[in-house]
Amino acid sequence: MPAIAVVGAQFGDEGKGKVSHYLAERAHMVVRTQGGNNAGHTVVVGGRIFRLHTVPSGVLYPGCKSVIGNGVVVDPKALLEEIDYLRSEGVDTGRLILSDRAHLIMPYHKLLDGLDEDRRGQRRIGTTRQGIGPAYMDKNARLGIRVADLLDREGLREVIEEHVALKNDLLVKVYGQDPLSAAEIYEDYRGYAERLRPFVTDTARLVNDAIDAGERVLFEGAQGSLLDVDHGTYPYVTSSHPIAGGVTIGSGVGPTKIDKVVGVLKAYTSRVGDGPFPTELMDEQGDAIRERGKEYGTTTGRPRRIGWVDGVLLGYAARINGLTHIAINSVDVLAGFDTVKVAVAYELDGRRIEDPPANLRELARCKPIYEELSGWGDLGGTPAHRSELPASLESYVKRIEQISHAKVAVISVGREQGETIYVEDLFGKARV
Ligand code: IMO
Ligand code: MG
Numbered sequence: 001m002p003a004i005a006v007v008g009a010q011f012g013d014e015g016k017g018k019v020s021h022y023l024a025e026r027a028h029m030v031v032r033t034q035g036g037n038n039a040g041h042t043v044v045v046g047g048r049i050f051r052l053h054t055v056p057s058g059v060l061y062p063g064c065k066s067v068i069g070n071g072v073v074v075d076p077k078a079l080l081e082e083i084d085y086l087r088s089e090g091v092d093t094g095r096l097i098l099s100d101r102a103h104l105i106m107p108y109h110k111l112l113d114g115l116d117e118d119r120r121g122q123r124r125i126g127t128t129r130q131g132i133g134p135a136y137m138d139k140n141a142r143l144g145i146r147v148a149d150l151l152d153r154e155g156l157r158e159v160i161e162e163h164v165a166l167k168n169d170l171l172v173k174v175y176g177q178d179p180l181s182a183a184e185i186y187e188d189y190r191g192y193a194e195r196l197r198p199f200v201t202d203t204a205r206l207v208n209d210a211i212d213a214g215e216r217v218l219f220e221g222a223q224g225s226l227l228d229v230d231h232g233t234y235p236y237v238t239s240s241h242p243i244a245g246g247v248t249i250g251s252g253v254g255p256t257k258i259d260k261v262v263g264v265l266k267a268y269t270s271r272v273g274d275g276p277f278p279t280e281l282m283d284e285q286g287d288a289i290r291e292r293g294k295e296y297g298t299t300t301g302r303p304r305r306i307g308w309v310d311g312v313l314l315g316y317a318a319r320i321n322g323l324t325h326i327a328i329n330s331v332d333v334l335a336g337f338d339t340v341k342v343a344v345a346y347e348l349d350g351r352r353i354e355d356p357p358a359n360l361r362e363l364a365r366c367k368p369i370y371e372e373l374s375g376w377g378d379l380g381g382t383p384a385h386r387s388e389l390p391a392s393l394e395s396y397v398k399r400i401e402q403i404s405h406a407k408v409a410v411i412s413v414g415r416e417q418g419e420t421i422y423v424e425d426l427f428g429k430a431r432v
């Protein structure tokens with residue numbers, strides 16, 4: 001039985017939550033492998049809207065285990081608040097599992113995220129200010145504190161004292177801030193430790209055993225391929241690996257065990273935060289899509305930047321992820337436009353190019369070369385099969401398949417879970 005990875009094929013907010021939720025319904029286990037509470041996944045179940053940040057969407061299904069893998073950076077305070085929120089909504093969080101090797105987001109990470117952004121001024125990244133970047137910095141600098149350390153009563157005080165002393169140097173001498181109290185942080189984290197202890201285990205063992213036992217495992221992506229720290233629009237990226245390769249590192253599962261990689265995209269593109277966006281629409285059409293698509297950040301409430309699908313970036317994302325399938329969301333948001341556009345190449349300094357340049361100053365000079373396709377009207381309900389799509393929408397979907405060299409498995413025509421065409425049952429055999 002397959003293990004499936006779902007990844008964002010754009011700049012995040014592609015509607016991964018909806019696709020993951022559908023797959024989670026059929027999965028034994030849902031695993032998050034990177035990022036943290038910078039993710040904002042909106043899942044609509046039976047008219048109720050759930051907003052998830054660190055907790056995998058599997059939590060909404062009673063029979064499903066939800067795993068926060070070692071690659072995730074965890075803000076224990078935010079995680080406990082999310083658990084409390086879910087419990088208050090009647091959701092059973094008993095099947096939530098947290099890796100003993102996941103790194104913690106500490107109060108100084110969150111503080112430094114904001115201070116660093118302010119210091120960058122015009123050149124800010126536009127981060128979610130949740131402490132994600134500083135936590136991954138410390139992980140790679142070998143100055144991180146892991147869940148296993150959190151549970152180690154004697155060791156925790158020592159490591160917090162040591163790290164807070166280092167960070168206070170930075171806070172006071174570089175940023176002119178007041179120092180933090182290691183004793184207070186220790187007290188708070190001791191409290192979090194006791195509440196989180198029952199959730200903690202060696203998740204790499206757990207996930208591998210589940211796959212080996214033939215269970216259906218879903219790796220739920222966060223952020224998007226173009227925000228990957230290696231392959232995205234660096235430095236306007238997040239600090240982790242939202243692409244398929246990140247799944248193996250962030251869960252401790254080998255690449256041979258992942259059967260399918262599903263890239264999620266919207267029928268248009270959005271980006272929240274700063275950084276290049278060649279197909280961005282700065283006009284009323286962009287505003288109309290933003291309003292219709294309710295494109296405001298789940299985590300930060302920021303209005304998202306809007307543009308057409310960028311086939312250059314989509315082809316690139318398909319390549320670096322090895323996409324086998326795609327899921328297209330929000331086609332309903334574009335209904336009613338006479339025509340829709342897809343960028344198929346760029347013009348850079350008079351030349352036509354088909355791959356995004358690494359140099360951001362060059363990327364900023366790239367002008368999209370668009371293909372214009374006929375628009376589609378209101379679908380007036382959810383077609384049961386892909387074959388019932390209006391011809392113009394079918395052409396659009398086919399064009400996306402050609403660009404990504406991947407098969408469309410899911411087409412979403414509305415926010416509700418039912419407003420979806422499942423072209424292929426990813427955990428089983430083809431339906432159509
Ligand atoms: P989901 O999972 C969209 C963006 C931020 C910023 C950059 C770095 O909901 O798709 P960070 O706080 O990660 O250091 O910010 O990455 N970003 C996202 N954009 N969706 C997300 O998650 C994002 N997570 C981070 O806006 O540009
Ligand atoms: Mg989001």
